[in-house]
Amino acid sequence: MLKTEDIQIRDPFIVPVESAGTYYMYGSTDKNIWGKGTGFDVYVSRDLEMWEGPFPVFRPPGDFFADNNFWAPEVYSYQGRYYMFATFRRRDNQLLGTAVLAADSMMGPFHPHSDGPVTPSDWSSLDGSLHIDEEGQPWMVFCHEWQQITDGQVCAVRLSDDLKQAQGDPVLLFSASEAPWTTPLASDKVLVGDNYVTDGPYLFKGEDGRLFMLWASFIHRSYALGIAVSASGKVTGPWMNEPEPLYSNDGGHGMLFRTFEGKLMLTIHTPNKTPLERPIFIEVEESNGKLRVTGS
Structure with missing residues (x-):
């Protein structure tokens, strides 16, 4: 058994299974996630304290x-199977893309489901997240990477019902610099141009039906997690970014889930x-259409 503080992981993603009283935690688990990918x-x-x-x-x-670069796996139950959305660096053009894997069990093994990435082949894209809209249509929300376009973007694209391919062109939801709280990416000593980062979008429907998005960027050289709210309640927005980040103490790429005791919990x-x-x-509280951190 391992304690939470003993687990090296990036981009943690929790799937609670109440019937089994079990939490499953996926994430970027390679010891050096910036290099050769071995898997997930x-x-x-x-x-949520002791882990097998x-x-x-x-x-x-x-x-x-x-x-x-095997990054940010997210696992969803959909039409009787389990689907993993994960980011990989392609061999053919060295660009990042999100592909879909599938399994019959949450414990895997997961196998390729889509024919390579479902993001555009000429884009550097990452951190795809599944969203099922009010009509039952699957969408993927993902990032168009700042390293390719300077000002990182959050985009959405319709998916086929079998999750194997995109349908139509991506829709731009917003750029990183549009959020009031973001600042350009900087190193410890110098500013790195006017590059604005987008990472890890995750959609969450509030108790009143409001559609929230968590996403990560930087504020004053610190990795941080922001919130956007869809004015229409739809994945296509328009999206309004909150003026202050939800978390700004060098942590991010988060998602929300409910514990078996009913608490709304953020993991980063x-x-x-x-x-x-x-x-x-x-722990996070939802009140009057806002999310705020209540735990330490």
Whole structure:
């Protein structure tokens, strides 16, 4: 068994299964996630404090389209199977893209489902997240990477019902610099141009039906997590960014889930530095159409 503070992981994603009293934690689990990708693991817990694992859930086949940068797996139950949305760096053009994997069990093994990335082949894209709209149509919300376009974007694209391919062109939801709280990416000593980062979008429907988005960027050299709200309640927005980040203490790429006791919980990784990153869990309150951190 491992304590939460002993697990090196980035981009933690929790799937609670109440019938089994079990939490499954996926994430970027390679020791050096900036290099060669070996696959993804899962950890299993009953209390979010002690964990069993890691258990391998994906290892790439020999003809897989990528061998570097295996990032940010998110797992969803959909039409009787489990689908993993994860980011990989393509072999053919060295661009990032989000692909879909599938399995019959949350413990895997997951196998390629889409024919490579479902993001545009000439875009550097990452952190795809599944959203099912009010009509039952699957969408993927993802980032168009700042390293390709300077001002990172959050976009959405319709998916086919089988989740194997995109349908139509992506829709721009907003750019990173539009949020009041973001600042340009900077190193410890110098400003790196006017580059604005978008990372890890995750959609969450509030108790009153309001559609929230968590997404990460930087504020004064610190990794941070912001909130946007859809004015229409639809994935296509328009999206309004809150003036202040939800969390700004060098942590981000978050998602929300409810514990078996009904608490709304945020998980992020912090600090944003390999190999020190760890998952943490913070209680969040939803009140009057706002989300705020109440835990430490």
